[in-house]
Amino acid sequence: MLTIEHLAKHFPGQIALDDVDLEIAAGQIHALVGQNGSGKSTLIKCLAGYHEPTGDAPATFAPPSGGSAVRFDLAGGAAVDRVGIRFVHQDLALVDGMSAAENLALGSGFTTARMGRIRWSAEVARAEAALSDLGFADFDVRLPVGALTPAQKTAVAIARAVAESDDPAKSNVRLLILDEPTASLPGDDVVRLFTALEQLKARGVAILYVSHHLDEIFRIADVVTVLRDGRRVATKPIAELDHGSLIELMIGREMAAVERPPVSITESSRALVVRGLEGGTVRRLDLDVRAGEIVGVAGITGSGREDVVGLIIGQTPSASGSVSVGGQPVPPYRPRAGIAAGMASLPGDRKRLGIVPLLPVADNITLGNVEGHWRRGRLDRNAELHEAREWVERLSIITAGVLAPIGVLSGGNQQKALFARALRMAPGLLVLDEPTHGIDVGAKADIHELLDHAAADGAAVLVATTDTEELVRLTHRVVVMRGGEAVAELSGADLTVASIEHAQLAPEEAIV
Amino acid sequence: MTELGLSGWAARLRLDKYSAVYLLIAFFIFFGLTEGDTFLTWTSTRLVLTEKAIVGVLALAFLIPLAADTFDLSIGAVMSFSLVIVNSLALNTDIPTGVAAVIAIAACAVVGFVSGFIVVRLGVNSFIATLGMSQVVSGIILAISDNRQITRAIGDTYRDFGRTNVFGLPLYFWYMILLAIVLWYVLEHTPLGRYLFATGGNREAARLSGISTDTLTWASLVVSAVIAGFAGIIWSWKVGTFSNSVGPGFLFPAVAAVFFGASQLRGRANVWGTLLAVYALAFGVKGLQLRFSTNTFWIEPLFEGVTLIIAVAIAARKGIIKVKRRDRTPTDLAIEPDAP
Incomplete structure (x- = not known):
């Protein structure tokens, strides 16, 4: 065609x-x-x-x-x-504040009556028809798009795209x-x-x-x-x-078969202890991560999985419960306190929560902690750039230089720079949300290796992700969330893609 | 860098980064040729340098919160606030005027603190919060002054603190330079400055990496109010009298200079670019006023308005100010790592 x-x-x-x-x-x-x-x-x-x-x-x-x-x-x-x-x-x-019907009409134009008045009933009927053609007849098209589920939003976007034009x-x-x-x-x-x-x-x-x-x-x-x-x-x-x-x-190269690295937890000290944590969609969550251990958090969207990391790192306020890092209690909604206790994080939404797009790669790597480069009454920029270059080389970040704005890097390389930001703090605990979301196979493998190394060096790692294969590849133990609660814990031979997928779904759905 | 679509020579001259410098040179050449006997004199240069010191200080006040992506539109009113306090204390009490000046600046700090509370604790957008505070402060000023001018309240001894000439220019000009040096040092060479710009670049990312973004935002508003209060003190040295019209009129040129300055030198809001912009605009206005000699009151706002628009348009193209433009950052271009 x-x-x-x-x-x-x-x-x-x-x-x-x-x-x-x-x-x-x-x-x-x-x-x-x-x-x-x-x-x-x-x-x-x-x-x-x-x-x-x-x-x-x-x-x-x-x-x-x-x-x-x-x-x-x-x-x-x-x-x-x-x-x-x-x-x-x-x-x-x-447009999140407008209804599905309005969003559809933004693409194809509103049907108007005399004096340019919009015929709302016609708009609603048209939107309902367009969406039910796609198998989405289950929601009110008059609701603001912001209130819809991700799938419904996607359906609205597709319906708008494929709407037949009168023009x-x-x-x-x-x-x-x-x-x-x-x-x-x-x-x-x-x-x-x-x-x-x-x-x-x-x-x-x-x-x-x-x-x-x-x-x-x-x-x-x-x-x-x-x-x-x-x-x-x-x-x-x-x-x-x-x-x-x-x-x-x-x-352009053959990929080694995905194989789990050998697990050896020598230290039993608990780097992260979460008790009765509530907030967002999470209900009464207890969680422990020991030094040297990589623990995964699985769950479909809405299960609470998406809120766990935000609550622990202080991005979002918790309603109740306690978090302690390396034995120190960390108050809610205070990222600074968590960092002081030895926690480093990689938030899920790279663009919104991670990078400062207009600042150089170097400044993004050292963001939040440049005191180490304070010498004789001023910031030693050369020392800072030197450190940034070392990280760029160590994590093979592809960039035109440490002074290039991070916004022009590809997603995978931005993510690696954020890893550098976390790893330079020599954290006892790394908390990550969707660490390889939207990045390519090569960078993903690199990031997995980084996490293996971090854990081997004694860091505790908590990873929340929707990527089931990633959980199997990466973690020693997976906590599965459902309905806001941790409903299963999988490890050893039980830790497979099938078992995670199975545990994520409610029992009645699992039977189907 | 040919992002602006400039031809080769223009790109080499870095018109994008040094346009204010070239503009200044162009003004001096052009008006030097046409108005040589008036424009190219120390008298008129000195006049511009001293006349615009207040705008320079106010621009620096606006710059500090702007680094943290926070607007302070109350600086004009706060300047007026400090001026009315000095004048009315001098008029109605026996407090030495120097002490009155300190009290005035402290009062301005309180205004900044309240603005900070509204922005940080109440979560009101800084643009709205400081616009509102500006009006509140104007009300207080009217109450204090009883809507009258205050003249001859301030003594000469006090005014000499600021207007004594050093190297041919009044002290307050040098205070402005000193303030600029301090702010430049803090913004460019200390962790504090870096955290301010990080906060301005992406507030939530900065907070998650351990920066106390709320405290910084709050403090930046206090600092801007204190500096704006200092601008009022400069006026009390320079002119002395209070009148309602002093202050608010300086807001626009100060804001224009900061945005124009943001396109200069560093590729983000910065101290020297701001002062450069203040004076490039000032000399342009001066030259035009001399050129058209009579009835030139309209030149200044017209010129400042046009320059602000052009400067921000350039900055937006360069991505200095957060405006999305197509085809600017080819993120899909970045190369991925080679096979390890």
């Missing part, structure tokens, strides 16, 4: 896309994978007309309904109107581009999303699906295109690939 040839995009000093061809067929779910920095985002932005391709990028559009093929140049952002490409970006771009100048949607649509979705919601995508596929809409989650790609994609360093490495039917071979294509 849509063929693009020789797409290239050069940035000063860098070639982001190098002669990439792409063919997408109608009704096809086409996965686009690659590590961070492989050119996925640039490719999408070229299609969106956000970036101007370098040189000619001839594209051919053959209407699936028959008729003659149209040739045009991708430069000038013509693809969106010509082909009917729609986008759903990772952050969904919804004859715009062609109807033929290709939907989804950028990391499941990034904030708990497991069972992903299934609902996939059902919605199957509906669209049946309507003949092609879907370009960008995701880091390889299992999702194996579940839903028909064809996968792999980008590496700005070049297309392969486009293959999904049936011809398995996990290992796909990862190999992405990173």
Whole structure:
């Protein structure tokens, strides 16, 4: 249906896309994978007309309904109107304070009566129809979007994207581009999303699906295109690939089989003791982490898992209960007190809670603690930069230099810089929320190794994550949350992807 | 760096970072040629340098909370507050005027403390909180002054503390320079300054990494009120009299200078860029006033307004001020590590 040839995009000093061809067929779910920095985002932005391709990028559009093929140049952002490409970006771009119906109308225009009055009943009916087409008829479209679940929000964004336009100048949607649509979705919601995508596929809409989650790609994609360093490495039917071979294509090397490192807890001192902690969705949580131990917290979204780290590190206030670190009680909502007791943290939302985007990499690494570089009445900037360079080298952070603003780094490298910030405090306890969220396979493996080393050196580590494979790979012991409480603890031979997934679901759901 | 789309020579001159310097040079060349006998004299240079010292001090007051991403729009009113206290204490009591000045600054600190309480404890947006405080303070000023001018209350001995000439310029000009040096040192060379900018860059990230963001924000508002109070003291040395119109009118040029200054030198709000901006604007206005000689009262606001808009537009393009622009940070460009 849509063929693009020789797409290239050069940035000063860098070639982001190098002669990439792409063919997408109608009704096809086409996965686009690659590590961070492989050119996925640039490719999408070229299609969106956000970036101007370098040189000619001839594209051919053959209407699936028959008729003659149209040739045009991708430069000038013509693809969106010509082909009917729609986008759903990772952050969904919804207005939280407006209702689902209003958000839908923002895309397609409001239906108005005389004197420009909006016909609300018509809007509501239209929104309900659009959402039930996607299998989401279960909520009130008049509620503000902010009150919806992540899956419902995603559905609203998709419904808005695929809404048929009355404007004859715009062609109807033929290709939907989804950028990391499941990034904030708990497991069972992903299934609902996939059902919605199957509906669209049946309507003949092609879907370009960008995701880091390889299992999702194996579940839903028909064809996968792999980008590496700005070049297309392969486009293959999904049936011809398995996990290992796909990862190999992405990173260009064979990945060692995931194997748990040997567990040896020599010290029994408890680095973290949590008793009766309540706050957010968490109810009466007791938790212990010993030095040298990596403990995981699992649970679907809404289980309390997402609030555990925030409560412990003092990001959010707790209602009751106690937290003590290295034997010292830590008052709630006081990150500074936790740090003083030897706790370092990596909050979940990197952009909002982690980086200071305009400050250099160096300042971000030393953020919150530069007293160590205070010499003779002033900050010794050279010593600070020297320390930052050491961390950059040690964690192989890819950056144009320690003075580059951290905001221009890829997600994985930002995350590593935040790791440097935590590790330089030589913490007795590391508390992490979704440490590898949204970062690529290579950086993820690096971060796992860092945590292995930190634990081997005697740090206690607590990791909350939705990535079940990560829990199995990384931890000695997993606490599973459900309904705000810790309902199971898995370790040793019981610690498997299946057992975690099973324990996360309520018993009646587990039977199904 | 060709982000601005500047041609080669413009990029080499770093027009983005040193535009105020070039502007200043351009003013001197242009007005030096056209108004040579008036513009290029020590008298007029001295006039501009001393005239704008108050704006310079107020701009520095605005700069401190701004580093922590907090606005203090009450500085104009607070300056007026300190001036009315000095004047009315001098007029109505036997307190030595020097002591009255200290009391005035202490009173300003209290105003800053209240602003801090409103922002930090009550969680009111600083823009609104200080706008409200500004109006509250104006009310108190009217009550104290009974809506009258206070003239001839202040003695010459007291005024000599500030207006005695040293190296051809009054002391208060040098106080401003001294204040700038202190603030520059604190902002650029101490952990405290770093934590302020970290707070301004991402408050929650700063807090989670152990910075006491609430205390810093609160303290920054107290400091800005104290500095604004000092600006009022400078006026009491320089002019002496209190009138209702003094103070609020200085807010805009001070704010304009800080934002213009933020685009200069360091790529973020900074002390020397701010003072550079104050004087680049001042000399521009002076030159234009000399050029058009009569009825030039309209030049100053017009010129300041236009410069602020241009400066912030440039800063926004450069990403100095938090405005999102497309195609600026190609995050997808970053290269991932090679295979270990």
